[in-house]
Amino acid sequence: MTPRQKILITGASSGLGEGMARRFAARGRALGLAARRLERLETLAAELRPSAAQVAVTPLDVTDLDAVPVAFRKLADELGGLDRVIVNAGLGKGAPLGTGKAAANIETVQTNLVGALAQAEAALEIFREQNAGHLVLISSISGVHGLPKAQAAYSASKAGLTALGQGLQAEFAGSPITVSVIAPGYIETDINRGVKTSLMVDTDKGVDALVKAIEAEKSWAPVPAWPWTPIAAALKYLPLSLSRRLV
Numbered sequence: 001m002t003p004r005q006k007i008l009i010t011g012a013s014s015g016l017g018e019g020m021a022r023r024f025a026a027r028g029r030a031l032g033l034a035a036r037r038l039e040r041l042e043t044l045a046a047e048l049r050p051s052a053a054q055v056a057v058t059p060l061d062v063t064d065l066d067a068v069p070v071a072f073r074k075l076a077d078e079l080g081g082l083d084r085v086i087v088n089a090g091l092g093k094g095a096p097l098g099t100g101k102a103a104a105n106i107e108t109v110q111t112n113l114v115g116a117l118a119q120a121e122a123a124l125e126i127f128r129e130q131n132a133g134h135l136v137l138i139s140s141i142s143g144v145h146g147l148p149k150a151q152a153a154y155s156a157s158k159a160g161l162t163a164l165g166q167g168l169q170a171e172f173a174g175s176p177i178t179v180s181v182i183a184p185g186y187i188e189t190d191i192n193r194g195v196k197t198s199l200m201v202d203t204d205k206g207v208d209a210l211v212k213a214i215e216a217e218k219s220w221a222p223v224p225a226w227p228w229t230p231i232a233a234a235l236k237y238l239p240l241s242l243s244r245r246l247v
Helices: 015-026 038-048 067-079 102-130 149-172 203-216 225-237
Strands: 006-010 030-035 054-059 084-087 133-138 177-184 220-223
Touching (some): 006 067, 015 030, 030 038, 054 067, 084 102, 102 133, 102 177, 133 149, 203 220
Parallel strands (some): 030 054, 133 177
């Protein structure tokens, strides 16, 4: 398989997005990086340019739905097309429903699902014109089974994103456009800061697993594969009283 050379990553200013940008830059790819914090993007771009084939940046809040296709077109124009778009921008806010913190839950769903839908729309418009491309949706193990309390809205947003990816996979089956749904488990990032679990892996190990799954263009990939592949399978079938103890 010929490596995808021109890669757009959203949420690229920190966490998994920054980690993926560093890995792909080290492999000599051309990168289009988008995030809300332009200053951090520009600092990262300056670090990556010596190894990357090209780095273009643009500020983007994915909840500004009109701005998403504009930003994607800008980066596509600067890179001369897009081979892969990684829909990574995400939010982990949340509170138990009905506790007076609806704004946090609504913002999470707007970012993780509605914003991701806008990104998929923008990416696929470009891919349809090119008749080629790889769309990567960064979902979560939390999207496999509904979770309680502060994680309820987050897991719902990621379940929706996974379902979106599955629908697109059926639509584009056998075509030059491929769709991957990647489901990270507990990887040490700002979103998971403060979570106490023996299943947490450090950022470098998590990013390595993420990039490996993306490069393989798997349709569905829990990452790291161990232990999240068997856990994801168990979550689909175990009763709620047991499955909620696994995440």
